[in-house]
Amino acid sequence: MKLAIMINEGVYQHQSTDSAYQFVKAAIEKGHEVPRIFFYHDGVYNASSLTDPPKDDRNIVMRWAKLAHEHNIDMVVCVAAALRRGIKDENLAEGFRISGLGQLVEAGIQADRLVVFGD
Amino acid sequence: MGEEMTESTGGIDFEDEDASGVIKKFMFVNRKAPYGTIYALESLEVVLISAAFDQDVSLIFMDDGVYQIVKGQHTKAIDVKNFSPTYRALEGYDIEKLYVEKESLDQRGLTEDDLLVDVQVMSSAEIAKIMAEQDVVISF
Numbered sequence: 001m002k003l004a005i006m007i008n009e010g011v012y013q014h015q016s017t018d019s020a021y022q023f024v025k026a027a028i029e030k031g032h033e034v035p036r037i038f039f040y041h042d043g044v045y046n047a048s049s050l051t052d053p054p055k056d057d058r059n060i061v062m063r064w065a066k067l068a069h070e071h072n073i074d075m076v077v078c079v080a081a082a083l084r085r086g087i088k089d090e091n092l093a094e095g096f097r098i099s100g101l102g103q104l105v106e107a108g109i110q111a112d113r114l115v116v117f118g119d
Numbered sequence: 120m121g122e123e124m125t126e127s128t129g130g131i132d133f134e135d136e137d138a139s140g141v142i143k144k145f146m147f148v149n150r151k152a153p154y155g156t157i158y159a160l161e162s163l164e165v166v167l168i169s170a171a172f173d174q175d176v177s178l179i180f181m182d183d184g185v186y187q188i189v190k191g192q193h194t195k196a197i198d199v200k201n202f203s204p205t206y207r208a209l210e211g212y213d214i215e216k217l218y219v220e221k222e223s224l225d226q227r228g229l230t231e232d233d234l235l236v237d238v239q240v241m242s243s244a245e246i247a248k249i250m251a252e253q254d255v256v257i258s259f
Contacts, residue, residue, distance in 0.1 A: 006257065041161055079130070081161060100130030101168040108255040109141050109172065116257055119158075 002033045004111035006104060008118030010042035011060045012053070017046055020117040021063060028071055035111065036074040037064075038104040039096075041118070044082040047075070047096040065095035076103045143254035144175045149184035151259060153203065154194060159187050160202055162259035167205075170212035177216035177253075178209075179246060180238070181223045188219075190235045206236050220246055 005024060009016040024034050039046050051061045068075045075096045077087060082098055092098060108114045147166050153159045169176050180188055187206070194201040209217070217238040224230060224240065231240055241249075250256060 008259075040165075041158065080164060084157075101165050102130045102171070104165065105145075105169045105172045105174065108145060108257075109143055109174070114255045114257070118258065 001113065002035060002111045003027055004107035004114045005034060005037040006107075006114060006116045006118075007037060007039050007043040007046060008041040008116065010045035011048075011051060014042075014119065016117040016119065017043065017060060018058075020115075021060070021067070023115065023117070024073075025067065034071065034073050036076060036103070036107045037068075038107055039075070039077045040081050040101075040104065042085070043118075044077050044085050044087045047077045047082070047093050047098075048087055049091050049093040051093070061093045065093060068095040078104070142173065142175055144177070144252065145169055145255045145257070146250060146253040147176070147178045148250075148256060148258040149178060149180050149187055150182040152183040153187040153192065154197060154199055158259045159184070160200075162257075163202065163205055165257065166209070166214065167212060170209075170214055176214050177218065177249070178214070179218045179220065179250075181220035181243075181246070183223075185219055185223045185227060185229060185234075188217075188234045188236055188238070189229065190233055203235060209236070218246060218249065 005020055007017055007020045011017055024037065028034060046061060046064060048061065053059055064075060067073065077092070077096050077098045079098050079100055082088070089098065147162060149159060149162055151158045166176065166178060188203065192201050192203045209215070217236055219234070219238045219240050221240050221242050231238065
């Protein structure tokens with residue numbers, strides 16, 4: 001099955017991004033495809049290259065980049081939500097790209113399911 | 120970020136993309152108060168973009184989300200933009216399916232007359248039925 005993912009909460013404060021990561025990983029292991037993950041609301045913080053957690057904690061941002069690279073996932077950050085929160089090309093982490101909300105609607109149209117992770 | 124991106128299509132170039140043709144039922148579920156968090160405002164931004172894709176769009180207001188479309192919002196004292204007039208503009212984007220959960224209105228002492236747009240008031244059981252018919256449900 002083709003799954004599109006939407007993530008609406010930020011890193012560390014909220015579990016939704018961890019749940020999304022575990023879901024995506026499990027889905028791919030089961031043979032499903034995840035062509036696109038769309039980051040919206042505080043979810044755009046998943047794409048900040050300035051994130052620097054303690055060494056004994058998971059690195060959420062780099063974890064996404066690795067997963068996306070291994071499985072060719074298009075990770076899109078909403079431009080309007082990103083600019084509001086200070087995420088720009090100059091501090092955009094590897095593996096992410098900034099684009100518009102149309103990418104979310106398009107993902108909803110093209111995927112078999114759109115799974116939303118939020119509050 | 121792409122220079123070619125436009126406000127109305129949110130980063131999609133319709134001539135190059137294969138997104139056209141398919142019409143899905145998109146439902147946006149609005150459950151949070153209009154101010155206090157940014158969910159309602161950013162939800163409305165997605166709704167407006169979805170209109171550009173000619174999809175079958177509907178909106179549901181339930182829980183504190185019903186406050187998003189209550190008449191007479193004044194936000195000057197909290198220095199936040201009052202975006203409630205935008206809900207009245209949805210009709211111009213051919214977004215006309217607006218549903219409100221009756222239980223949520225009742226619990227808050229509100230009636231249809233308190234709302235600034237024309238809506239269909241429905242029970243949660245009826246809303247569950249419509250929700251089950253959707254292709255894409257996005258909840259804010």
